[in-house]
Amino acid sequence: MHRSSTHPSSAGQTGASASVTSDWTCPFCPLLCDDITAGVNSDGSLSAPATHCPRLAGALTLYGAADASCKASIDGQETDLDTALARAVDILSGARRPLFGGMATDIAGARALYALAAGCGAIVDHLHGDALVASTLALQDRGAFFTTLSEVRARADLVVVFACQPSARYPRFYERAFGATDSDVPARTLKFVACEIDPAVNTGDHVSASVLGNADLFDLLALWSALLEGRSVEALHDGSGTARELATLNEAIHAARYTVFVYEPGALPGPHAALLIEALNRIIKAVNRTSRAGGLPLGGDDGALSVNQTITWLSGFPLRIRVGMPGRLAEQPSLEYDPTRFRTGSLLADREIDALLWISSFSPQPLPDTLDPDVPAIVLGHPATAATVGSARRGPTVFVPVATPGIDSGGHLFRTDSTVVVPLFAARDAGLPTVATIAARLAEGLNDVKRSAP
Numbered sequence: 289m290h291r292s293s294t295h296p297s298s299a300g301q302t303g304a305s306a307s308v309t310s311d312w313t314c315p316f317c318p319l320l321c322d323d324i325t326a327g328v329n330s331d332g333s334l335s336a337p338a339t340h341c342p343r344l345a346g347a348l349t350l351y352g353a354a355d356a357s358c359k360a361s362i363d364g365q366e367t368d369l370d371t372a373l374a375r376a377v378d379i380l381s382g383a384r385r386p387l388f389g390g391m392a393t394d395i396a397g398a399r400a401l402y403a404l405a406a407g408c409g410a411i412v413d414h415l416h417g418d419a420l421v422a423s424t425l426a427l428q429d430r431g432a433f434f435t436t437l438s439e440v441r442a443r444a445d446l447v448v449v450f451a452c453q454p455s456a457r458y459p460r461f462y463e464r465a466f467g468a469t470d471s472d473v474p475a476r477t478l479k480f481v482a483c484e485i486d487p488a489v490n491t492g493d494h495v496s497a498s499v500l501g502n503a504d505l506f507d508l509l510a511l512w513s514a515l516l517e518g519r520s521v522e523a524l525h526d527g528s529g530t531a532r533e534l535a536t537l538n539e540a541i542h543a544a545r546y547t548v549f550v551y552e553p554g555a556l557p558g559p560h561a562a563l564l565i566e567a568l569n570r571i572i573k574a575v576n577r578t579s580r581a582g583g584l585p586l587g588g589d590d591g592a593l594s595v596n597q598t599i600t601w602l603s604g605f606p607l608r609i610r611v612g613m614p615g616r617l618a619e620q621p622s623l624e625y626d627p628t629r630f631r632t633g634s635l636l637a638d639r640e641i642d643a644l645l646w647i648s649s650f651s652p653q654p655l656p657d658t659l660d661p662d663v664p665a666i667v668l669g670h671p672a673t674a675a676t677v678g679s680a681r682r683g684p685t686v687f688v689p690v691a692t693p694g695i696d697s698g699g700h701l702f703r704t705d706s707t708v709v710v711p712l713f714a715a716r717d718a719g720l721p722t723v724a725t726i727a728a729r730l731a732e733g734l735n736d737v738k739r740s741a742p
Contacts, residue, residue, distance in 0.1 A: 361678055386409070409610070
């Protein structure tokens with residue numbers, strides 16, 4: 289339940305009146321922790337002193353009293369919202385190959401941006417598109433066994449963490465994944481494969497070990513898969529001892545009641561992370577022939593998972609896609625899906641776009657360094673983004689400050705295990721419009737342009 293009250297709080301300045309929201313959901317990480325008490329001080333700043341999460345604490349420092357007075361701008365000069373949107377409509381209506389990049393928004397924002405993309409034939413990609421695509425390609429090629437945070441908490445007695453230290457990016461992972469468990473769940477063992485033990489693991493509650501901390505990931509997964517498929521250690525002729533250590537790990541997996549494999553797609557080395565994920569999925573499937581196991585990929589930051597799910601639902605394709613606009617040429621498809629050709633970095637490097645709509649509502653993500661300075665840009669961004677866009681560019685640049693879901697507006701996001709849609713509640717109200725609202729106004733403006741065309 290979401291509760292809000294107003295009373296003096298030690299979260300801010302001494303004696304400052306603050307609005308306090310309990311059971312607030314943090315939107316800055318795909319764990320979507322929903323047990324937080326958030327305080328809003330009289331100066332518009334926010335804090336969550338009872339929650340020891342450095343990622344949340346850092347994100348909250350970017351909000352303050354100035355947000356409410358943040359103005360739209362054109363080429364670095366402040367203007368009113370209507371004028372800024374009119375200029376943005378001019379840019380989109382004149383573009384033949386626009387790109388919607390960043391896409392850091394919630395479900396409602398993604399829905400509205402998809403409709404806008406359909407009105408101007410835009411390509412759509414996310415800030416974390418590389419990690420999304422790696423997971424999608426592996427799923428398309430081989431399928432996967434996924435699990436949820438609830439399953440991990442209630443059933444897993446062996447957790448295999450592959451090539452990452454989850455707390456580095458998701459500080460409350462172990463707290464949220466393990467938490468309080470039922471009495472029938474045995475002591476949990478953690479094996480960190482191809483990485484060192486995460487220092488955030490509480491060794492008093494869990495047995496932890498590092499296995500092959502410096503191994504080559506591709507070689508390790510190939511050996512591991514061969515062993516699970518019935519090859520013997522001796523047959524593999526492995527003089528390094530890697531196969532024997534993996535055989536010992538396999539014994540622990542087969543003895544476990546439920547094994548969970550945790551990995552971060554975004555932490556795997558490119559450009560062939562999809563092959564690593566596919567190999568790991570193959571290992572998980574092999575384990576399921578004789579016992580139970582599931583994979584828990586950690587990712588979906590900045591609304592990435594939510595946008596991908598929404599776009600897939602609306603179009604039938606995941607990111608990256610190009611949405612054809614009405615009146616397109618007969619030979620042009622209404623939808624194009626190409627995870628390689630429609631990559632933001634490649635499109636910018638090859639100068640293949642003539643306009644960029646950049647969305648960054650969760651943090652002040654700057655425009656990509658590789659963006660041609662002459663290409664028109666429209667930024668729907670966190671208020672702190674205002675300081676990084678504008679007069680330094682040669683091309684037309686429009687900036688519109690937008691609300692962060694969970695800070696100045698409600699919303700919904702998919703949790704990292706992709707099975708739960710979590711509602712967000714505004715901690716304060718700085719009067720900023722949502723991404724969905726701005727996208728809808730731009731779409732309306734484009735329709736007006738089309739109707740007035742001869």
